[in-house]
Amino acid sequence: MLVIDNNHKKSASKVAAGMYNPIVFKHITKGYNADKYSPYLGSFYKRLENLLNTKVDYPINILRFFKTIEQQNDFFSKTEEEGFSQYLVSESKSEVNNLPIKNEIGFGEVTKTGWVNTIDLLNKYREFLLSEELLLNKKMDFEKLEFNDEKVTYNGLTADKVIFCEGAFMKENPYFKYLPLVPTKGELFTIKAKDLEVDKILNKGFFCLPLGDNLFRVGATFDRKDLTYSPTDEGKQDLRERIESLITCDYEIVNHQAGIRPTVSDRRPLVGVHFKYENLGLFNGLGTKGVLIAPWLANHFADFLEGKSEIAPEYNLQRVKKGR
Ligand SMILES: Cc1cc2nc3c(=O)[nH]c(=O)nc-3n(C[C@H](O)[C@H](O)[C@H](O)COP(=O)(O)OP(=O)(O)OC[C@H]3O[C@@H](n4cnc5c(N)ncnc54)[C@H](O)[C@@H]3O)c2cc1C
Numbered sequence: 001m002l003v004i005d006n007n008h009k010k011s012a013s014k015v016a017a018g019m020y021n022p023i024v025f026k027h028i029t030k031g032y033n034a035d036k037y038s039p040y041l042g043s044f045y046k047r048l049e050n051l052l053n054t055k056v057d058y059p060i061n062i063l064r065f066f067k068t069i070e071q072q073n074d075f076f077s078k079t080e081e082e083g084f085s086q087y088l089v090s091e092s093k094s095e096v097n098n099l100p101i102k103n104e105i106g107f108g109e110v111t112k113t114g115w116v117n118t119i120d121l122l123n124k125y126r127e128f129l130l131s132e133e134l135l136l137n138k139k140m141d142f143e144k145l146e147f148n149d150e151k152v153t154y155n156g157l158t159a160d161k162v163i164f165c166e167g168a169f170m171k172e173n174p175y176f177k178y179l180p181l182v183p184t185k186g187e188l189f190t191i192k193a194k195d196l197e198v199d200k201i202l203n204k205g206f207f208c209l210p211l212g213d214n215l216f217r218v219g220a221t222f223d224r225k226d227l228t229y230s231p232t233d234e235g236k237q238d239l240r241e242r243i244e245s246l247i248t249c250d251y252e253i254v255n256h257q258a259g260i261r262p263t264v265s266d267r268r269p270l271v272g273v274h275f276k277y278e279n280l281g282l283f284n285g286l287g288t289k290g291v292l293i294a295p296w297l298a299n300h301f302a303d304f305l306e307g308k309s310e311i312a313p314e315y316n317l318q319r320v321k322k323g324r
Pocket of ligand 1: 020
């Protein structure tokens with residue numbers, strides 16, 4: 001195996017907050033296949049932590065602050081429902097009364113949630129690959145790629161397959177750019193709020209994720225029109241309004257970043273091999289939930305590549321027929 005990666009400084013994984021949450025808050029439903037992804041995640045990141053000798057997974061609960069009575073009713077009516085009780089805490093013991101938080105309608109607590117420090121994970125994994133001489137720190141030049149039914153060659157290297165994992169940069173890939181990736185820009189803040197002493201993720205239609213030392217990541221916005229990597233004044237205003245709808249204490253903006261999520265029109269990942277060239281593969285379309293989905297899906301794809309099973313049709317890129 002060899003990884004070719006040019007370490008783009010604005011890759012989605014370097015900007016992401018890295019949260020995982022099996023629950024979709026809008027109507028308190030479970031995210032697609034969340035019951036499959038969620039149990040797989042802890043052991044996967046634990047194995048990586050052991051391999052890289054570093055901590056990357058921070059399991060912490062989310063406190064969901066309600067904006068309406070309907071939201072509150074929806075949440076608590078689900079806490080006893082089969083399939084939800086393992087995620088929704090029926091009686092939260094979290095104390096928020098002394099916190100500088102606007103808590104007009106109450107909150108519910110969600111468990112089996114947390115965040116992965118994707119920046120530490122990437123840095124350490126790159127170090128590991130370099131030490132094993134498994135990383136080529138270069139942009140792939142598609143002109144140099146040659147392949148037939150048996151093998152792929154690139155710059156003097158030979159392989160059975162090339163698997164492209166390019167996130168939103170897939171739009172530059174001549175073999176897969178026909179796929180319906182509709183990237184979404186996201187902006188987020190890192191703030192310092194000295195008086196906000198909380199060790200849970202706060203959510204009120206956006207998130208406020210504690211990093212320690214009174215630093216928090218706050219986000220994120222969604223924009224399909226502006227696909228530049230620059231943070232904007234509109235994004236700043238939006239994030240300010242959101243955080244001020246939740247906290248009442250002073251805060252300082254330490255950082256304002258933007259990135260592009262590899263989202264897909266039908267909201268499902270794009271995994272599989274090219275419709276014409278079987279030794280060109282793709283692992284993409286992780287959208288807004290790469291941290292939750294990637295561990296299970298990578299295993300699923302590896303099983304396919306080893307001839308053990310088929311790719312489930314909803315993930316298989318072969319579902320896309322148009323535009324080839
Ligand atoms: C603001 C924001 C907040 C987010 N928050 C969360 C969150 O809380 N939880 C969550 O799960 N997800 C979140 N996401 C989504 C998450 O970032 C993505 O699902 C995930 O990072 C996608 O990973 P990826 O490896 O497919 O793409 P990327 O992280 O973009 O990686 C692509 C890699 O491919 C390399 N590459 C591309 N083309 C080439 C080439 N030709 N040659 C060599 N290398 C190449 C790039 O350098 C890069 O390293 C967020 C995204 C954004 C933008």
